[in-house]
Amino acid sequence: MSGTQAATNEFSAKTPQNILFDVVTARAKKLAENTYVEPEKIQIDALNNIDYQAYRAIRYRSESAIWHNSGLFELQLFHPGFLYQQPVKIHTVTPDGDVSMLPFDPAHYSYDASAESLQPVIEQAIGETKLGHAGFRIHYPLNTNEYKDEIAVFQGASYFRVVGPNQVYGLSARGLAIDTAEPKGEEFPVFREFWLVKPTAEQTHLVVYALLDSPSVSGAYRFELQPGISTQVKVNAKLFARQDINKLGVAPLTSMFHHGENTNRFIDDFRPEIHDSDGLLVRSKEGQWTWRALTNPVNLRVNSFQYTSPKGFGLLQRDREFTHYLDAEAHYGKRPSLWVEPIGDWGEGRVELVEIPTDTETNDNIVSYWVPEKPFKAGQTREFNYYLKTFDSGLPEHDKAQVVRTRIGWGALPGEDNPPPKSKRQIIVDYKGGALSNLSGDLPLQADLSLSSGKATDITVIRLPDDQGWRVAFKVMPEDNQAIDMRLALTLREQQLSEVWNYVWYANDVEL
Template sequence: MSDASHSYREQGELELTSVLKRLFYGTLFFTCLALTGLSLPSAAQSAPEATANTPDVVFATVKERAQALADKPYQKPDHNVPEALAAMNYEQYRSIHFRREAGLWQRDSLFEVQFFHPGFYYNEPVTITTVDKAGSNTRVPFKSEYFRYGDQAKPVMDAVTEDLGFAGFRVHYPLNEADRKSEFVVFQGATYFRLVGPGQVYGLSARGLAIDTAESSGEEFPVFRDFWLLQPDKEQTTMTVVALMDSPSISGAYRFTLAPGAPTVVDVDAVLYPRTEINKVGVAPLTSMFHHGENSTNYVDDIRPEIHDSDGLLLNSSQGDWIWRPLSNPKSLRVSSLQDTNPKGFGLLQRDREFNSYLDAEAHYSDRPSLWVTPKGEWGEGRVELVEIPTNSETNDNIVAYWVPKQPLAPNTEHLFSYQLRTFEERLPSQGLAQVERTRTGWAAIPGQEDGPPRTHRKFAIDFTGGELDNISTEAKLKAKVSAMGGEITHIVVEPLPVKGMWRVAFTLIPEGEGPADMQVSLTMRDQQLSEVWSYVWYPDSVQ
């Protein structure tokens, strides 16, 4: 999220999400989508025993619509947002605020829904329909009276019409305080959505689907065209959102079961109907930002030591291994992957939660959530792919991670992926091993050495903490289990640090040739695995 956006986090005020500025990074673009309609069966149209539009009924109906769309050639709807709104600048758009009193279900539910105004970068309005317990489906109309237009937005008010539609919505819930509802999830832009747990602020985003990310053909961005919001009972602590997705190559139906709390959990059911053959589909994609951190080697002219929404990718393999890959801001596009069959989970984490690591009083990077994906059922063979894109600005999302099935999704076939998303902070409760606290690297020259080695010879220091390290004596004999492809690891040192439960593995990497070096390091004691596996790819062009 941009540094300019972090100051505007008051509840009930419009937040300009990080997606706003990042979706157009590089050659990324949106497919413009206009409003579409869909009639759901009313109680009278349902089977005799059905008295309402349950989540299953709504989801089944939207699946039928998605399949019908996929059976026909893609039709790009007309762009219908007036030019004056599309041309708004950041300050104009930020000065438009939703009136909280116009929100849905304020007194009838623990949940409250508010809406986003179209314009600026959000020029693909969506239809939003509410579904109540009696089986009544009501489309929520756009009304200018729902919004307050600040002085900077007044020049564009003449372009506001009552048929615009909304750019998205956000949901509030008593997440942090029992008597006050706070925002915990936002759906806005393409298939992007973001969620937070108690005490957290927005950082990374989830997406419905990634198509041809980092491919030479260019990335395709599916879009949620329509949403159905199922009204919860007065004391119900979960809420269901159903969405219709469409794009040139694929359509789909999504069901999101939102459960805000500690942690905030979202169960996702995605049914996909490819129109055509797709080169690469990324399932359960997560999008984040890494500008610079403790492992960066390039000098950054900034008072803040680190800037990132996430600092690493964690994978729990089908064999139970925990693999940690620190993120980087590369000089050129990098795509790496971790092969697996039926992984137990993966996620992008913000492990460093110390204010002193960032020294940013506005961005609150230390409060950004980590997000974990737990597959349901068997996803088969495939890979967790990590994309790292060079960026010179923290306003650009440059990190993407997702699951790529080994077998391409066949056209004219239904494909189901179910998974759970959950927020957490630096440690996942199910991860009991010691984990990487920090990764640091520098030139491998000895201090005072007049004729040092080439700059590509690197010294690494990896600090592990937690797990059984909290109980192990500093006199214990721990070993480092290391491996490397494309280089040689030498001068390995394992030692305790003057912090309880923290041990360091230091070594020198001597790369082979001009290619990357792929390294793995973990801590062991005799035959016992004490830590997760640190997995890192070093590129010679990383040296400034």
């Protein structure tokens, strides 16, 4: 059977790997040509109504893992229920192309503590209703040969998370974002079905196919997961628009920023900082690096960075110091950074950053994604291919000096008789690394600073003691209460030595 012929058919009991993506793509195209049908919810009230603690008490038995002791990778499943009331279908595919759906089996789970009473209810109901799964997690010997670490999880809508060596889960990736921060509300596409190709015993990569669907779009996805020094995921996505889409968010990343070093309102918490990510990093087609420190705003903020064919963007957890968080349970300093690297030319568009107010660290309030300039209209098809890469604080290819600290305070002098209004701000930006490490403090480094409005004064550049880098300090005063969009880089005799620091100060921010 040729790939073209297979693509017009449903999955059969034997589907060769080389046409799997064609078949999923044909399924997605067919979905988009028909009216959207909402996935069915679980019909077991006991599962839908359980609380967080009871759901956490349901654990998949490690000895029941798919591919247990047959290779480097193992697969464990998530129980449906709680927030996950629309189960997904999960299939495995052998190297020879044999396709098998994984049935729900309560014997593969232990129901402990407050979940213990659920087991007989589920066992009784299982004969009357079919249950799928809430998702799955992938295990691999990432940190030691003696233990298979959890390295990736697909669970909920189109969300998935990955970690690299010695990291703990933090930010999430998503298959797609639609109309994020739009007045009419966001649409959340879901992965309805998965196919996981069983790796050979020594194989060090795992391939996952997924079918995505939502009222506006359907899509076929291929994920090639490669754990290692950095966990890398190659993503191939083919999308079909069922309706006109106002804002298409490609390769979306979702994270949390509650407070950090640049927060200037009182937080009643013993931890100096709480965040999964502390900045957005973007690399232009020309190789220019731009860093934007994240905030927890008082009001919703959406910022755009216009680019043509960017080389990449990502949300970073650049600050890895335990003493900056003092949280011995959450381990915020071990949260991964995640980089999106486009494959091919993505053309004109923008990287968008959405910052949503939150009063708790349990809410993800940061989203970033690529928005193509050309609108995605009903009946159209789009393809996007890219890499996702985990890392700690920095990318190997980033050789410029990097921002390590952003601090903001009132621009008054101590003891000043007639202090300025609190809208006058003292800004501190510290750089470190790159060429700065070898420079004498006597060299005439300059701050290349630009403002969209307002006025900057008292600009100084100094070398910090004990090899702590260089500091740019300046004060800004808004004009007519306008927001000030600032861009800053360190230069030496017109040669740029650092990435560009970008920040927006809102004069009417009630954090004052």
